[in-house]
Amino acid sequence: MSPTPNPTIIFVSNPQGVPVPGEDLVYRQDITIDIDNEPLNGGILTKTVALGIDIWVRHRMGYEYKPNTPILGYGIGVVLRSENPKFQVGDHVQAPSYREPFAHYAVLSEATASARVLKNDVGLPWTAYLGVLGLAGETAWVGYKAYAEAKNGETIYVSTGAGTVGSVVCQVAKAEGLRVIASAGSDSKVEFLKEIGVDVAFNYKKQDVGTVLKENGGVDIYWDNVGGKALETVMGCMNKYGRIVICGIASEWNVPPTERHGNKSLVLALAKNLTINGFIITDALAKFGDFNFESEVTRLVEEGKMKVRTETSDKLEDAMKMLVDILLGVNEGKGVIMFS
Ligand SMILES: NC(=O)c1ccc[n+]([C@@H]2O[C@H](COP(=O)([O-])OP(=O)(O)OC[C@H]3O[C@@H](n4cnc5c(N)ncnc54)[C@H](OP(=O)(O)O)[C@@H]3O)[C@@H](O)[C@H]2O)c1
Incomplete structure (x- = not known):
């Protein structure tokens, strides 16, 4: 042939x-x-x-x-x-x-x-x-279960909330009884955040992240998809004993490492007793397993309870x-x- x-x-x-x-x-x-x-x-x-x-x-x-x-x-x-x-x-x-x-x-x-x-x-x-059933969904599911240590009634803030990772985190957190704040960079993404049940959805290009978080009583868990300046800002809005899960640096992939933002808020980890966990999904899977990712999330997608x-x-x-x-x-x- x-x-x-x-x-x-x-x-x-x-x-x-x-x-x-x-x-x-x-x-x-x-x-x-x-x-x-x-x-x-x-x-x-x-x-x-x-x-x-x-x-x-x-x-x-x-x-x-x-x-x-x-x-x-x-x-x-x-x-x-x-x-x-x-x-x-x-x-x-x-x-x-x-x-x-x-x-x-x-x-x-x-x-x-x-x-x-x-x-x-x-x-x-x-x-x-x-x-949702691929790498991004698995990252959200496993990272959240392994590191968020979420308690009913707490507040989570998710940056890049309308992306695949972000929207899975928002929906899992909502199902667990958390108050969910999420941001995205366009109004149509913000509409999607509202559709999936986010309590406070906002466009970070139009509203100041720090102001929104403070107006809403601070944050117990920050799911960080963006890194950079936003992480520094959010650290200033964390509540005592808060957890920060560092998942990605969407704002800085194109910035050479030496020019990336230097975080001047790190001392707040000390003052506020914060726990900061970064993770790579393959390492998290090896350490914690997958928390029944495929069967659980397949069911949620089938039932229309998990949308991306x-x-x-x-x-x-x-x-x-x-x-x-x-x-x-x-x-x-x-x-x-x-x-x-
Ligand atoms: N730790 C791990 O093992 C692991 C595994 C997979 C993915 N990740 C990370 O998880 C994050 C989300 O992944 P995803 O697949 O769901 O991707 P995604 O949400 O589709 O990522 C792209 C989005 O990043 C946002 N963004 C925020 N700040 C930006 C900036 N300054 N410039 C350009 N975009 C910016 C944009 O959304 P807005 O319009 O909302 O700004 C953009 O649509 C990524 O950071 C990714 O690297 C980590």
Whole structure:
């Protein structure tokens, strides 16, 4: 059989700031694959079904991707050929952490050992497995259960509340009887926060974070998705014995480490007896387990009690713009490329 086109997003170089499509990342349509004869080396060949656009792709540009190789991320593929008895032709498979090439077809050799077959018996859209039931949902669920130490009636503040991680945290906290304050960077995101039951939802570009938090009696738990200046501000609004869960630095991924904001409020951790926990999801999973993430969250999604926003495109080349949009904060939901 003649080679089949395998369009791919290629990493060219690590940018100084926000990556430029066509320069730091390029969409290559000239790449091909021989579907019938490509060596698998004990692995599998998959046709891509969906790819998630994660903010962490930017971070990985700094240390993982090799120039002129495909961007790797989270995705789902359907098995076309298999040399591994764990995977049958037709299975939907998710490669382990950041091993799915941004391409129409992929050979997963080393990665197959820990890839998982997605049964999806309940027939959820595949987008769910890249968002609410994917890395972001798991990060929110496990990080909250492991570190929030939430008590009924307490107040939590969630930054980037309308993103996948943020909205899962908001809904779990609400279900546990907390008062939820959450912020987002657009009015439509704020509307979504209200839809999912957030008690105080506000646009941090229009309202001062410190003022809102103080007006609402301070914060017992801060779920920090943004880092930077906001963390310093929120520390000034924490109640005594509060907990801060550091999950991400969305405001500073494009800022060189030496130019990131220096937190002048750190002394308040002492004065207010604060507990600060940062975590990486893979480490938290190894330490605490997954708190029945898949079964519990699948049930909540099925029952309509766990909602997230998703933006999709059916064009692989759009992945570059969608990544830039996330980095600029102008995305309106979890970005997913759906392949036909
Ligand atoms: N610790 C872990 O293991 C782990 C795992 C997965 C994800 N994370 C982190 O969790 C956080 C949320 O992840 P997610 O997948 O749900 O992403 P996300 O919410 O889609 O992240 C993008 C959002 O970040 C917000 N943002 C805030 N300040 C920004 C700024 N200065 N510039 C650009 N964007 C800004 C924007 O929302 P607004 O419009 O609301 O500003 C933007 O839409 C991220 O920081 C991510 O790195 C951590």
